[in-house]
Amino acid sequence: MRMRALITLVALCAAQPGFAQTEDARPGPPAGRGPDARDDGWNITVGVAPVLSPVWQGSSDMALSIFPDLRVNYKDVIFASIPDGLGWNAINSDGWKAGPLAKLRFGRDEERGGSPFLITGGSNALLGLGNVKAAAELGGFAEKRVGPWRGRVEVRRGFGGHEGVLADGSVAYQTRTGRTIINFGPRATVASKGYIDRYFGIDAIQAQRSGLQSYAASGGLLSYGVGSTVIHPLNRRSALTLFSGLDRLGEEAGDSPLVRERGRRTQFTLGLGYGFRFNL
Template sequence: MSKRKQTARLTLLLTIFVMLTKLLCGAGGASAGNVSSRRIAASGNNSDSNPLPAQTAVEDTYPKVAPASKDWTIRIGAGAILSPAFVGSRDYQLMLVPALKVTYLNTFFASVEDGVGYAVINQNGWRAGPNAKIAFGRKEDGDNPFRIAGGKTSALHGLGNIDTTLEVGGFAEYRWNNISTKIGLRKGVNGHDGLVGDLSVKYTHTNQSLSPMAGLPLVVSFGPRLTVVDATYSKAFFGVDADQAVNSGLPRYSPSGGVLSYGVGSFIVVPISKQLSATFLAGYDHLTGDAGSSPLVSERGSPNQGMFGVLLSYEFGFDSR
């Protein structure tokens, strides 16, 4: 394949990814920042929500179902996810969510849930490199454009809306046999302006005997995870300033940084055909520290956050040469 054709394909794929990301962000999504009463009055109900809070359950470690190995791999699909209306909510909503992922030779990846990244280091079980992603926020009215069932929560009234945040940073991952460990650190360059760190450990097992497709194994993965944030991030999502206290009726609260949550995530990938698969997701996270003690959580929400979902995806690929 000529370099011109390779460049054209790469440009097309990145254009599609950027357009879908912009569509999702414009439809409602972002990270956070403390919002004053003046901003609440100005924004009304037109700013962003957290439409995809559970899609991060499927990370870039998602195993391939198709046996054929291609330079470029593309996965498209959609699914339904039941999760809290916002981080810390006790109200649940059922959402219809899109799924899109593009990878190149286990080095480049781009997806709605993981953002864009490139493994500068990719050897001896190690992968590490820069990563940038869009963090989705929330609407004051408790709604999001992907909601198909479940009522709007009133817990956020008076707290204002939260804008989309671009987070930039890096990741490092090490795999040893069936176990993988991943750490990520990102800084918001707008929106919440905070620092977010993620740590996860996964055990992945493949089983051919339980698979409905000969030659394509059923994949099971599960493991613990931990998220830490700085004070700026914590105040953005869980703090209550003077103006917000007046508008919401909640007491003033200024949280510090630290461990935001700990929990466990799991998924099962069931091959339907060589290119089609169903993924079943489940996860639980417990908000702790100052986030768990926030009046938004203790008075109007819950520190216990569960998630269940199913995704149907189609995977295909092509070689760049």
């Protein structure tokens, strides 16, 4: 039981449900950096984040999920959280950060969609396509901060539910209004055939079961859009985070009969998170 609990904890820390995918776009004080945050030990943040998002990537149906927020930081060296995964700042100087990164991508259920924390809402568009298992994504990241600007790139290879390669890129501008921190900027994801065809391709058997036309997807631009977060500290240890994203699927994913006939290319996400931090 202890081993199972440990595995669950690591999975929740490393999981990527698909919302708030930038470093500062998450519930609670960003990276444990509240007014009294210190870099001399462990910081843990716990909380919840109700999220309104498409039932599955490319869906026209919306659903409400409540994601747990569990974030662990050791100084400015090790980080683990739901949106950011499990990583190590092996390089951390002169505004640069870089190192290895691991994330868990939740699979897709043909009856429930892509969220394991679904509360309400759903879609029958995936019936006949089968389930996609969860995948571990291993790779690395690099980012550079220059004044209020931050650029970040992540490259990860999937194992399990998909065998593709994904590259996420984003640029964010940060500003403040009193104690409130605001981040916004563009982002994009490029994926290989192994990912796009797994989620948007339709083989002969799936076509027969679902009624959709067969489709073989290639690699390319998966999505592009903009994201924003508004982080408002409530006190020295807790904060509210409002985050949103507007993205559009690229041609390879958007041209899939699944999206053209049962979904839409434009995707919107809105969430509100609460986090409470304490030090060890």
